[in-house]
Amino acid sequence: MKKSLLYCAVALFSFSAAAVTPQPFLNTQVQFNQSQQQADILVLLVPENTTDLAITKWSSASRAHINRAMQVAEFTGKSGSKLEVVAPVGLDVGRVVLLGVGNPAELSRAKAEELGATLGVHVNSTSAKRVQVNSQLISDTALNTHISTALAHGMELRNYRFDRFKSKPDARPVQQYTLQVTDVKASQAQYQQLHALAQGVFTARELTNLPGSSGYPEAFANYAKQVLEPLGVKVTILGPEQIKALGMGSLYGVSQGSDKKSHLLIAHWQGADGQPVALVGKGNTFDSGGYNLKTSSSSIIRMHTDKAGAAAVVGAVQALAGQKAAVNVVAVAPLSTNIISRDAQLPGDVVTAGDGSTIEIGSTDAEGRLILADGIWYAREHLKARAIVDVATLTGAKVGALGTVYSAVFTENATLEQTLREAGEKVQERVWPLPLDGYDGIIKSRIADRINTGSPGAQAGAIFLQHFAADTPWAHVDMAGDAFNSSAKGIHPEGSNGYGVRLLTEWVKLYQQQSN
Structure with a gap:
């Protein structure tokens, strides 16, 4: 009897953790x-x-x-x-x-x-x-x-x-x-562009909706690969050992307590020559908060949606590839799962990021900026991106500041701000600028180069990430609260809405036009 129960438990676990594959989204x-x-x-x-x-x-x-x-x-x-x-x-x-x-x-x-x-x-x-x-x-x-x-x-x-x-x-x-x-011909051509965009939105919705045990880092990366490679996108997946070898301790540390270790997904659509623009998306596939445990059941049950930023950048590259857009764009998705175990990262620990700088872990629940730090650094250092936009469900402070009508955008680059706002207005995924200056010292650490917490929270997250972009034109989009609909409304069904795909798809094309 005991053996039979054990077998059933193992079988149940195997089913719940099984990798998922893409499937058709529409019958219309x-x-x-x-x-x-x-x-x-x-x-x-x-x-x-x-x-x-x-x-x-x-x-x-x-x-x-x-x-x-x-x-x-x-x-x-x-x-x-x-x-x-x-x-x-x-x-x-x-x-x-x-x-x-x-x-x-x-x-x-x-x-x-x-x-x-x-x-x-x-x-x-x-x-x-x-x-x-x-x-x-x-x-x-x-x-x-x-x-x-x-x-x-x-x-x-x-x-x-x-x-x-x-x-x-x-x-x-x-x-x-x-x-x-x-005009049938013009309508068909324009519809095909929008249909490709819809497919990218659907992929982002699907990836974000996946429960934590199904959309873990490796499964997320493999799903994206199956969707993107047939469109001519070059996909590279770095596993945990490669991440460690590259010195990306900030990304690696978030998942060190889980058997589902961190991965880095790189998806490159080269529809034009020159340096790529990089879209870096936060992909925390489940966020328990770590030892700074989330204690609200209504909050933690939705923490599989903490990968919405990574889903958005994958969906945007899928859309641009499906449109055969004349752009050079690369999605970088640092993927993690934030779980408590005896090996998990502890508050007060110090990790070393890919750029060699050190980070004090002020809170294990401020993990998004940790994985984005190494993703941004990788885009700058290894992909030589000419501009970087990162997108993330990063802070509750953003929701307090702007609610869910706007995402927050942080940047010191006027062209990035203007083009992001224009793209957002076009598709009604609107962004509103929040300041970066005037917050000196809010992420200062006593024992490391910086700490991953600070107040005000939205600015602390943005200023933390700004360091890793260095001199590369960079913008941070905090989309906390925007990626999930509790009920169907407008163009969105209940659940994940694929927020960011349409914004980033339009932005890449607009930025390409204005920066050439």
Whole structure:
């Protein structure tokens, strides 16, 4: 009996710690054409103040019915407004949905994506399998393409599901979306760019959602490799012994108490010549806090999301490779797991980072900056990056300062700040600058070159990391609180939202343009 119980326990542990592999994310399909197709739902994109729907090939009875419904419902086409007409007269569809787009010239990409998410949620509440989206009331060809493709992108982003651990998952949305557009070729090309971006977001969501026992450092790195290499990305994975040999004691020390030791993932998309820009993402795959143990059950249960920064940089490189972007970019993901054991790092210990400087461990729960320090140093020293942006779920102090509407950005480089803010506005992953100057001595250590704690907390983390970038143009994005949705909202389902992928993807291309 004892032997049988022991076997079951071992088998259970082996299952929970098994490595995961990539899987398809969507069952929906999107296509573009210029003609009306058979559909269960017909969606009309309606500009504001439209009073007469003059739709090609509609009978006068159909037109009169829909126009009358608009008048009764006082539907004006205001952005985000929606009106559904069931069993429309003279039309071979079950439902007509009028979706207001406001003034098409003023409809931002982010707002159009929100409309797509709204549409996706509505369609999923029906049994419809075929959805036709008619955009002919948007007469400007460029705006027609812009709005239609962004709408499809938003629908896809909302339809993601993380269900790999459910024995009987709910059925995923299965629809064929056909978008009737003015310029099919341009729409297809723009959609392919956004679809590649969506795939990067999905990868980031998946990696962040993985529980600690499934998304540990080696498993994370191998998952990323399987996704990235088929796209032409060069992937290098350094194991714990290589990390030790390179002197990266700051990264190694965080995982020394775990049997899942630290790894370093390097993923290089060379779509252009010259020095690369580096994206360094915090990849703490589970954070117990170490001996500075997290004591809130509501907090610790989400600590598998502490790898969201690493997931974001992997997703951004995947997106750029999928887009065949003409950029030279490398993702660096220092990966660790912060566990208590007899071998774990202790408060008061001193470690030596890759650059040879020493760090006093003021708190084992300030581990993110420890692993990022060696990641930033590696990008500077071994990859010769011309600019470095690191991204991390780093400090609760950032949430106290900015909440979750903005991430905090710390930099002394005006070009980096300006381009990050511009990229963030475009995709609504917004950043707001916080200062670095005026905080002399906040990470001073009595026994080492610096300590990994200080107050105010967000500045202490940023100033700590700034040292390891040295003279390389550098920015730190503290995205604490931004990477997880407790409930579905807009383009994001419940759970990990892939925050940072869209910001960094846009930023890399923007920085490439402005720094050439």
